[in-house]
Amino acid sequence: MSIALTDTDRPATPPAFQHVSTKRKAKNGLATVLVWLAFAVAVVPLVWVLYTVVVKGIKRVVYTNWWTEDFSLVLSDEVGGGVLHAIMGTLLQGLVCAVIAVPLGMLVAIYLVEYGSRSKLAKTTTFMVDILSGVPSIVAALFIYALCITTLGMPRNGIAVSLALVLLMIPVVVRSSEEMLRIVPDDLREASYALGVPKWKTIAKVVLPTALSGIISGIMMALARVMGETAPLLVLVGYSSYVNLDMFKGEMGSLPLLMNTERVTNTMADGSVGADRIWGAALTLVIIIALINLAATAISRLVAPKKK
Amino acid sequence: MTEQRSQRTPAGSPGERPSSREPVAEGPISEQTADEADRPEKGGGGLASGASGPVRPGDRIFRYLTTGAGVFVVALIGLIGVFLVVQAIPALNANQVSFLFSREWSTGDTGDLRFGILDLLLVTVATSLVALVIAMPVSLGIALFLTQYAPRSLARPFAYVIDLLAAVPSIIFGLWGLLVLAPTMEPFSVWLNETFSWIPIFAIGNIAPNIRGSIFTAGVVLAVMLLPIITSLTREVFERTPTPQVEGALALGATRWEVIRMTVLPFGKAGYVGASMLGLGRALGETIALTVILLIPSGGFDGSIFDGGATFASKIASDASEFNDPTSAGAYIAAGLVLFVLTFVVNFFARAVIGDKKGDR
Numbered sequence: 231m232s233i234a235l236t237d238t239d240r241p242a243t244p245p246a247f248q249h250v251s252t253k254r255k256a257k258n259g260l261a262t263v264l265v266w267l268a269f270a271v272a273v274v275p276l277v278w279v280l281y282t283v284v285v286k287g288i289k290r291v292v293y294t295n296w297w298t299e300d301f302s303l304v305l306s307d308e309v310g311g312g313v314l315h316a317i318m319g320t321l322l323q324g325l326v327c328a329v330i331a332v333p334l335g336m337l338v339a340i341y342l343v344e345y346g347s348r349s350k351l352a353k354t355t356t357f358m359v360d361i362l363s364g365v366p367s368i369v370a371a372l373f374i375y376a377l378c379i380t381t382l383g384m385p386r387n388g389i390a391v392s393l394a395l396v397l398l399m400i401p402v403v404v405r406s407s408e409e410m411l412r413i414v415p416d417d418l419r420e421a422s423y424a425l426g427v428p429k430w431k432t433i434a435k436v437v438l439p440t441a442l443s444g445i446i447s448g449i450m451m452a453l454a455r456v457m458g459e460t461a462p463l464l465v466l467v468g469y470s471s472y473v474n475l476d477m478f479k480g481e482m483g484s485l486p487l488l489m490n491t492e493r494v495t496n497t498m499a500d501g502s503v504g505a506d507r508i509w510g511a512a513l514t515l516v517i518i519i520a521l522i523n524l525a526a527t528a529i530s531r532l533v534a535p536k537k538k
Numbered sequence: 539m540t541e542q543r544s545q546r547t548p549a550g551s552p553g554e555r556p557s558s559r560e561p562v563a564e565g566p567i568s569e570q571t572a573d574e575a576d577r578p579e580k581g582g583g584g585l586a587s588g589a590s591g592p593v594r595p596g597d598r599i600f601r602y603l604t605t606g607a608g609v610f611v612v613a614l615i616g617l618i619g620v621f622l623v624v625q626a627i628p629a630l631n632a633n634q635v636s637f638l639f640s641r642e643w644s645t646g647d648t649g650d651l652r653f654g655i656l657d658l659l660l661v662t663v664a665t666s667l668v669a670l671v672i673a674m675p676v677s678l679g680i681a682l683f684l685t686q687y688a689p690r691s692l693a694r695p696f697a698y699v700i701d702l703l704a705a706v707p708s709i710i711f712g713l714w715g716l717l718v719l720a721p722t723m724e725p726f727s728v729w730l731n732e733t734f735s736w737i738p739i740f741a742i743g744n745i746a747p748n749i750r751g752s753i754f755t756a757g758v759v760l761a762v763m764l765l766p767i768i769t770s771l772t773r774e775v776f777e778r779t780p781t782p783q784v785e786g787a788l789a790l791g792a793t794r795w796e797v798i799r800m801t802v803l804p805f806g807k808a809g810y811v812g813a814s815m816l817g818l819g820r821a822l823g824e825t826i827a828l829t830v831i832l833l834i835p836s837g838g839f840d841g842s843i844f845d846g847g848a849t850f851a852s853k854i855a856s857d858a859s860e861f862n863d864p865t866s867a868g869a870y871i872a873a874g875l876v877l878f879v880l881t882f883v884v885n886f887f888a889r890a891v892i893g894d895k896k897g898d899r
Contacts, residue, residue, distance in 0.1 A: 254793055261795035265687050268679020269696065272769075275762045276703050279714045337607035345604055355608040357889065358615045364816065364885035365618065365878065366823020368851040372874040373618045376625040380864045397618075400611065430600035451705075458707025461825035461851065465858040486709050486826070493830065498717060505717075512710050519705060 280516070287513025290506050296514075300483070302472035306496050307503050313511055315473040319484035320518065323388055324457045326477060327395035332449055334396075335403025342404070343411040344433055363401035370397040371462035379466075386467050388477040391484075394462035399452050406448025410441040443530035450526030454519040460486035485515040622875040629653075629868025637872065641838045643853070645866040653869045655876055660839045661753065661847035662877075665828060666821035668757025668843055669764055674814050676761070677768035681810070684769070685776040686798055697773065704766035712830030715759035720750035720831070727754060731844050743844030744835040751833025754843045759827055764817040771816060771892065775809025776802055812892035819884040823877060825851035850877040 250258075290296050299312035338355065346352025374394040378384045414437050422432040438445075468481035469491045489511045496504030632651045635642055640654020684697050720727075727749045734740035743752055783801040792800060833846035834856075848856065854870045861867040 250793060254796070258793035258795040261798070262687065265679045265683045268676045269683040271676050272680050272700055272703065272765050276699065278718070279706055279710060282714050282718050283710060334607055334610070337604045338611055341604035341608040345601060346608060351608060354612050358612045360889050361615055361882060361885055362611065364819045364881050366825065366851055366881055368823065368825045368854050369618070369874050369878045372854065372871050373621055375861070375867070376621040376871055380625060380867065397614070428594050428597050430596045433600065454705065458709070460707070460709045461855055464855045465861070486707060489709055489713065490826070493713070508713060512713065515707055516710070523705070
């Protein structure tokens with residue numbers, strides 16, 4: 231098509247394309263610099279926080295007894311002991327929370343995607359899920375306090391914490407599951423219906439397995455998120471320095487609560503026992519959260535629908 | 539996407555017209571019996587009834603379960619409101635001072651309850667505003683960076699890095715803020731304080747000479763925590779800028795910044811505002827990071843960002859161990875109720891603003 235232009239063929243008029251003026255260039259350059267800077271500004275605190283946690287926390291975390299003992303036999307200013315009680319508490323509370331929140335959240339997601347499409351109730355539900363995701367954790371804790379402790383007369387215990395965490399976890403599970411269910415192609419459902427498979431079986435055996443990998447990773451990330459919550463712990467359970475696996479009775483340690491308790495009752499000066507414990511627990515918590523996130527990726531790869 | 543979904547039928551009967559599905563999906567589910575909706579519609583006479591006969595129990599159970607879960611979530615919000623109100627009333631009745639306009643807070647003696655939220659409200663708003671003022675421009679920059687500037691192959695990992703900020707537990711942010719960031723930032727805080735102390739909001743604080751436990755420090759840390767929230771939603775909206783607009787601007791010779799100013803920003807403005815409001819909602823309710831950082835002064839809030847103080851959430855959290863009497867706990871629940879209403883309203887408007895933008899996908 232194009233014919234190479236020789237010098238003589240070139241039109242005598244100046245080119246239609248005008249050069250970008252210096253002012254515009256400068257503005258563009260400034261915007262570029264600012265935008266890159268904004269990103270850098272966000273990365274700095276992330277790296278800084280993680281660096282702080284690792285450097286200050288590593289001191290205690292490398293010892294085996296950090297992972298196998300509790301604080302029941304050590305004094306508050308005594309080096310030694312470990313956070314087994316807190317790890318157990320955090321995992322247990324998270325697990326119980328997940329056992330309640332995951333089925334509930336997935337049912338809501340299934341309702342929104344498979345049954346409720348465009349109904350008034352579905353719209354209201356979506357809206358309420360949004361509102362629920364904006365409910366501050368301290369308000370969720372106060373609600374559970376008002377419901378379980380003042381109204382039902384329960385003592386402060388681990389289960390109350392789990393219930394408060396359920397409120398925080400449900401919206402995250404609903405959101406991620408809903409998103410995953412929506413991207414399941416309708417062809418799959420229609421093929422199943424065409425074979426005479428009832429709707430519920432289609433959902434249970436076709437739609438859910440297809441979306442499962444995404445749903446699982448969403449759930450695990452939600453779990454990692456609620457495990458780091460502190461506010462409900464402060465309101466709903468006391469801190470114990472020994473392992474307590476009874477969700478219904480007694481105080482229960484957990485990593486965030488341990489950090490807060492040491493913060494309030496112990497010194498935080500650099501190098502003190504209190505500071506070592508706080509940062510050690512912080513590093514432990516970060517490790518647990520990272521492991522859960524890694525596991526989420528691994529499991530979701532494992533159960534992902536096979537592609538031929 | 540949405541069009542396709544509406545065509546999905548319970549039994550997938552090909553005889554049904556998509557439009558005839560609508561009333562079934564809409565009407566009965568909410569109020570009437572659920573199996574009504576599973577039944578093939580009156581006029582439709584679909585293949586479903588012929589092929590499968592009566593509604594299968596499995597289908598009915600499944601529908602009940604999922605709808606029940608949906609109703610439960612809706613009811614939950616109502617329950618939260620009701621329980622907080624019911625528990626707050628006795629304390630509010632016993633309150634000796636104005637709940638809304640008093641700055642006092644003493645709940646130790648149940649015979650003489652004196653609590654007002656004015657100070658809590660002011661400090662909560664002040665920390666949130668400081669955080670928003672810092673987080674909003676930075677988030678906008680990050681969202682633009684991730685959608686417009688970052689190399690394509692790096693945009694996703696970069697976005698993941700920003701999301702990692704949201705995965706760090708807030709107590710860790712709080713401790714880092716108080717023990718690491720605040721000392722590092724102290725020279726700057728002091729400079730800001732001393733240079734501009736003639737402006738009321740930068741005045742010498744009520745916790746002076748301490749400046750680490752100030753609203754300013756808390757706001758900076760809170761801003762870091764808001765970045766991933768504001769960024770992720772803003773980014774989502776920016777990504778949906780219509781390509782023809784962008785290409786049109788480019789074809790007219792616009793520089794990259796001009797493309798952003800003429801297409802991306804006008805298109806994404808509502809989303810950005812909505813995202814920032816979601817961030818505000820989060821900031822109002824943030825608890826433990828602020829509990830760790832904020833130093834509680836003996837006096838009240840004077841309007842300076844170098845004051846100390848307590849927000850709704852941090853007040854409740856730091857006094858939580860003293861909830862031993864239902865009436866005095868009621869005072870805190872009343873404060874929690876105000877916080878709940880506040881976040882509800884902010885989130886409501888945020889969703890309304892974003893909802894408009896998400897509709898035209």
